[in-house]
Amino acid sequence: MLNLNQGFTPLGENNQIEYKSFLFAGGEPHIKISNNFDANIPITITQRINSFNDLGMICITVDALKRMGVKQIDLFIPYFPAARQDRVMISGEPLSVKVYADIINAMGFESVTVFDPHSEVTPALLNNCITISNHEFIKQVIAKIGNEVQLISPDGGALKKIYKVSEFLGGAEVVECSKSRDVKTGKLSGFKVYADDLNRSDCLIVDDICDGGGTFIGLAEELNNKNAGKLYLAISHGIFSKGFDELSKYFEQIFTTDSIKEVEHAGVTQIKLQNILS
Numbered sequence: 001m002l003n004l005n006q007g008f009t010p011l012g013e014n015n016q017i018e019y020k021s022f023l024f025a026g027g028e029p030h031i032k033i034s035n036n037f038d039a040n041i042p043i044t045i046t047q048r049i050n051s052f053n054d055l056g057m058i059c060i061t062v063d064a065l066k067r068m069g070v071k072q073i074d075l076f077i078p079y080f081p082a083a084r085q086d087r088v089m090i091s092g093e094p095l096s097v098k099v100y101a102d103i104i105n106a107m108g109f110e111s112v113t114v115f116d117p118h119s120e121v122t123p124a125l126l127n128n129c130i131t132i133s134n135h136e137f138i139k140q141v142i143a144k145i146g147n148e149v150q151l152i153s154p155d156g157g158a159l160k161k162i163y164k165v166s167e168f169l170g171g172a173e174v175v176e177c178s179k180s181r182d183v184k185t186g187k188l189s190g191f192k193v194y195a196d197d198l199n200r201s202d203c204l205i206v207d208d209i210c211d212g213g214g215t216f217i218g219l220a221e222e223l224n225n226k227n228a229g230k231l232y233l234a235i236s237h238g239i240f241s242k243g244f245d246e247l248s249k250y251f252e253q254i255f256t257t258d259s260i261k262e263v264e265h266a267g268v269t270q271i272k273l274q275n276i277l278s
């Protein structure tokens with residue numbers, strides 16, 4: 001096991017390969033891997049990708065391992081970078097998810113494991129892709145909430161997955177919702193909750209990514225208009241680029257994993273991937 005992100009050990013702490021990594025003064029990542037391991041044994045690289053350099057670190061690590069004689073390398077990257085840029089919305093934009101997938105495919109991994117990918121595009125583009133669903137994560141979230149909740153599917157993307165979550169949980173009730181995003185400006189509008197009266201029932205919004213949080217604030221207001229009880233939010237990949245001041249006004253508790261980063265906030269419960277996967 002070679003864990004490239006310090007302190008992030010999603011597959012456990014056993015059999016870790018030692019290395020030193022740093023950035024050269026010019027900004028390029030570098031690694032020196034110690035050679036006290038058996039190169040005949042398959043190696044799994046784990047990494048949290050938050051920048052292009054984090055992907056670059058994977059590339060140079062694979063090169064170094066191959067030069068050391070390692071034949072089989074597996075990759076574990078829970079958050080797939082640029083996963084939302086999985087379609088060209090307006091001319092002049094890239095299909096970023098394919099750019100990343102092409103780079104990763106070129107390294108010839110035995111398998112590439114991702115957690116709760118944004119859409120079917122990522123697994124379709126990645127060779128030897130293994131996906132881990134959010135089912136166990138949501139099960140653990142509901143166990144922590146401790147009450148019965150209605151599952152809330154925020155938009156079209158989430159709707160494709162929510163009924164499988166409900167089935168996994170033994171048939172939890174689902175409320176469908178929708179929103180509109182202006183693809184030119186990113187602005188959100190038109191939040192709709194397809195229920196007449198939620199009768200003060202507690203609601204758990206389930207989605208893959210929270211970026212600025214606009215989706216969930218807009219939806220929370222609409223859920224409150226429909227007489228919702230307590231609101232909870234479960235997000236597989238927490239970017240939280242606008243912090244928690246606004247989100248915390250609406251949500252009793254926010255749940256996320258450590259697929260992107262560590263989060264320290266009273267209103268956030270982080271469930272480690274290591275505990276979800278074990």
Ligand SMILES: O=P(O)(O)OC[C@H]1O[C@H](OP(=O)(O)OP(=O)(O)O)[C@H](O)[C@@H]1O
Nearest residue numbers: 084157207208209210211212213214215
């Ligand atoms: O925190 P926010 O800034 O509101 O962003 C989060 C939302 O963005 C993504 O969906 P997106 O809006 O890209 O729609 P899609 O599921 O139709 O691709 C994601 O699945 C969330 O729903």
